[in-house]
Amino acid sequence: MTELEKSMESLITVFHRYAKEGGNKTTLSKKELKKLMEKELPNFLTTQKNPDTVSSIIKDLDQNKDDELDFEEFVPFVAGLTIACEKHYALHHENKGKK
C-alpha cells in the first residue's frame, strides 16, 4: 500500500474505531466524537476557547440533522484541519529556505 493509500485508510479506520462504540455503529455521537478528538487530536480541544467546541463542530457538519456525524460529514472536519496544518508546514519550509 502507498503512503497516500495508508493515509486514506487510517482516516477510515480511525473513524470506525470510535463510531462503532455505541448506538449507531456507523456514525459518531457527540460522546464518540469528543473521545476521538481527545485521543487522536490531543492538542486540538485544549487550544479551543469554546468549552463546547464538540457541539458546535457537530452543529456545523451535521448535514442531515441527526445529531451524529457519518463519515461523509466527518471528512470535511479533518480536511479543514489538515489545510490549516499545511499552511504552517508551508510557512515553516519557506522560512527554512530563507536561512
Added chain:
Amino acid sequence: MTELEKSMESLITVFHRYAKEGGNKTTLSKKELKKLMEKELPNFLTTQKNPDTVSSIIKDLDQNKDDELDFEEFVPFVAGLTIACEKHYALHHENKGKK
C-alpha cells in the same frame, strides 16, 4: 503522534513531495499530479475510461484557474476518494457481520 495526526501529515508530505519537483514549488502541475496519481494511487488511473482523467480532475478542482492545484484544491480530491473507499469498507464490514 497519533494515527490520525500521521494520516494528516502524510497527506501534506505526499502533496509537497510531488509539488516541489518543478515550476511553482507549492502547487501540482498536470505533470506532477499525474506522477503523484501513478505512484500513490496506482489503481486509480488504470480504472478510468477517460484517457485524460488528470486534465478533468484539474479542471474540476482548480478554483483560481491557474492550471495547477494548490493543497487546498487538492484535498477535496483525496477526500472524495476516501469517502468512496469508505462506502466499500462499510459494505464489506456489514456483510462480514451477517455471515
